[in-house]
Amino acid sequence: MTNDDGIYSPGLASLADAVTGLGPVVIVAPDRNRSAIGHALTLDSPLRAEEIRKNVFSVDGTPTDCVNLGVHGLIDGKPKLVVSGINLGANLGDDITYSGTVCAAMEAALMGFPAIAFSLDSREFTVDDLARTSAVVDYVVGMVLTADLPQGTFLNVNIPTGSIKGIKLTCQGKRHYGEGIVQKIDPRGRSYYWIGGANPGFEDIPGSDCNAIAAGQVSITPLRTGLTSESGLQLLAAWPLSFTMD
Numbered sequence: 001m002t003n004d005d006g007i008y009s010p011g012l013a014s015l016a017d018a019v020t021g022l023g024p025v026v027i028v029a030p031d032r033n034r035s036a037i038g039h040a041l042t043l044d045s046p047l048r049a050e051e052i053r054k055n056v057f058s059v060d061g062t063p064t065d066c067v068n069l070g071v072h073g074l075i076d077g078k079p080k081l082v083v084s085g086i087n088l089g090a091n092l093g094d095d096i097t098y099s100g101t102v103c104a105a106m107e108a109a110l111m112g113f114p115a116i117a118f119s120l121d122s123r124e125f126t127v128d129d130l131a132r133t134s135a136v137v138d139y140v141v142g143m144v145l146t147a148d149l150p151q152g153t154f155l156n157v158n159i160p161t162g163s164i165k166g167i168k169l170t171c172q173g174k175r176h177y178g179e180g181i182v183q184k185i186d187p188r189g190r191s192y193y194w195i196g197g198a199n200p201g202f203e204d205i206p207g208s209d210c211n212a213i214a215a216g217q218v219s220i221t222p223l224r225t226g227l228t229s230e231s232g233l234q235l236l237a238a239w240p241l242s243f244t245m246d
Ligand code: MN
Pocket: 004, 005, 034, 035, 036, 087, 088, 089, 101
């Protein structure tokens, strides 16, 4: 189990609670919040892992580092399943490409393990959310453990806040991020910038993850590690694929 909000996130604790009883659990998670770190891997500095409790490792790296270190260094044998989250904040549409939560699951899928990313559409965790997310985690993990996912396929699961109005199989939607960059001046007179709006909107695409969450439904999107564009291949097939160098 890992996440991108860091080892002390209540989302990670709730995910641990939800899967306790399914089998031995090993947590390998970043020592601090590494949200929006994407699929980054640490290659130019050493990694340290501190076992802060039995089978709970705090790592000074990224979520992808944690999956690598967990699978290849810290746990005995191979995991039956890798779960990531529960992220505080939904990972919908374009978010997926930035999300350390989702990319940790992608890393596990690249290694050939079944993997699920869980996110909650909220920046905080209430007692009510705890019960709801547990039920969702229980259901999805149970399904994945009984039915093999295709190689290279992993699941992106988003959970709404408030009462759950069903569960939907979805495709990746499309976010509208704010385009504004906030520019400020620091005490030494130099500019600094903040990227990213507070509340991104989304395109109204029926069947998408964004629409499901907006409708109060749990969204389950099967994603894949292979990124080749089929329509791109068809288009580029008409290219002559030769060029001259002067
Ligand atoms: Mn996060």
